Amino acid sequence: MYRREKEIIVTxxxxxLIMVLYSLYVYNKYIAVNPEVINDFRFWGKAFLILxxxxxVTIIIIYIIFFIINKIVTNEDLPQxxxxxxxxxxxxxxRISHWVFVFGFMLAMASQAFGLKPWVLFVVLFGSGFxxxxxxxxxxxxxxxxxx
Amino acid sequence: xGKCFISNNIRKLRFSNDxxxxxxxxxxxxxxxxxxxxxxxxxxxxxxxxxxxxxxxxKTPLExxxxxxxx
Numbered sequence: 001m002y003r004r005e006k007e008i009i010v011t012x013x014x015x016x017l018i019m020v021l022y023s024l025y026v027y028n029k030y031i032a033v034n035p036e037v038i039n040d041f042r043f044w045g046k047a048f049l050i051l052x053x054x055x056x057v058t059i060i061i062i063y064i065i066f067f068i069i070n071k072i073v074t075n076e077d078l079p080q081x082x083x084x085x086x087x088x089x090x091x092x093x094x095r096i097s098h099w100v101f102v103f104g105f106m107l108a109m110a111s112q113a114f115g116l117k118p119w120v121l122f123v124v125l126f127g128s129g130f131x132x133x134x135x136x137x138x139x140x141x142x143x144x145x146x147x148x
Numbered sequence: 149x150g151k152c153f154i155s156n157n158i159r160k161l162r163f164s165n166d167x168x169x170x171x172x173x174x175x176x177x178x179x180x181x182x183x184x185x186x187x188x189x190x191x192x193x194x195x196x197x198x199x200x201x202x203x204x205x206x207k208t209p210l211e212x213x214x215x216x217x218x219x
Contacts, residue, residue, distance in 0.1 A: 002182050083179035084195050085186065144182075147191020 003076060004086065005144050007066070012137040014062045018055055019130050038119040048126070089143040097136035104128015150219040157213055158188050161206045177201045 026047055030037050037043045070076060108124040162168040170188070174181040177198060186192035187202075194202070203210045 004182075083183050084198060085183045085192055086180070147186040147189065 002144055003070075005141055006070065007063075008137045008140050008144075010062060010066045011059070012134060014059055015055075015130065015133050015137075018058050022051055022054060039117065041118070044119070044122040048122075089140055092143055093136040093140040096139040097132040100135040101128050101132035104131065152216065152218045154193050155190065155215045155217075156187060157215075158184070158202065161208065161213065165206060173202070173205060176205045 030043065104124060105128060108121045108128065111120040111124055112118070158173070162170070162173060170184045171181045174184045177184075178201075179198065183192065183194075183198075187194055199210060199214055203213045206213060
């Protein structure tokens with residue numbers, strides 16, 4: 001398997017783990033204790049803001065571990081170049097990710113237009129962010145396998 | 149306008165140039181080996197810049213490396 005494909009798979013697994021563990025943490029610590037908190041905009045603001053540094057730090061730690069393990073197992077060094085094909089695949093992946101997120105954003109807005117509770121908006125936004133990341137990774141793997 | 153195809157002779161040229169490896173060609177053109185593999189297999193069409201860099205490595209005109217034809 002190509003090195004970049006491995007990196008993408010590591011990112012996908014990391015993101016899934018982060019999302020599941022973070023959701024469980026937030027649910028058990030806040031929502032299970034006080035269910036009314038889901039209608040509090042401050043709670044959602046904090047939940048989203050804390051998720052960003054948590055994701056960044058966790059991804060960095062997982063990448064470092066991945067590079068060390070990969071070096072030990074395969075004796076490969078860090079990739080020296082990001083060439084035109086990598087950049088093109090990156091752009092195509094981001095484009096798909098944006099489309100998926102825009103669709104999720106529309107769904108989130110529609111939920112409010114149809115009079116659903118505000119927490120539905122945040123859950124859909126949260127979910128669409130996650131699904132768009134998955135879609136980007138899967139699309140990139142497909143492009144790498146397909147050649148372009 | 150018909151369907152276009154671009155074929156290449158990179159594999160032949162590599163062998164006629166002291167059996168140059170894909171990795172050596174990749175290093176000389178500043179791309180990854182996977183990109184060279186994709187080009188050789190006709191799965192990826194390089195930019196004009198990379199096409200010229202490849203032809204320069206083999207010291208041959210661009211048309212001898214890549215062939216364009218349409219149905």
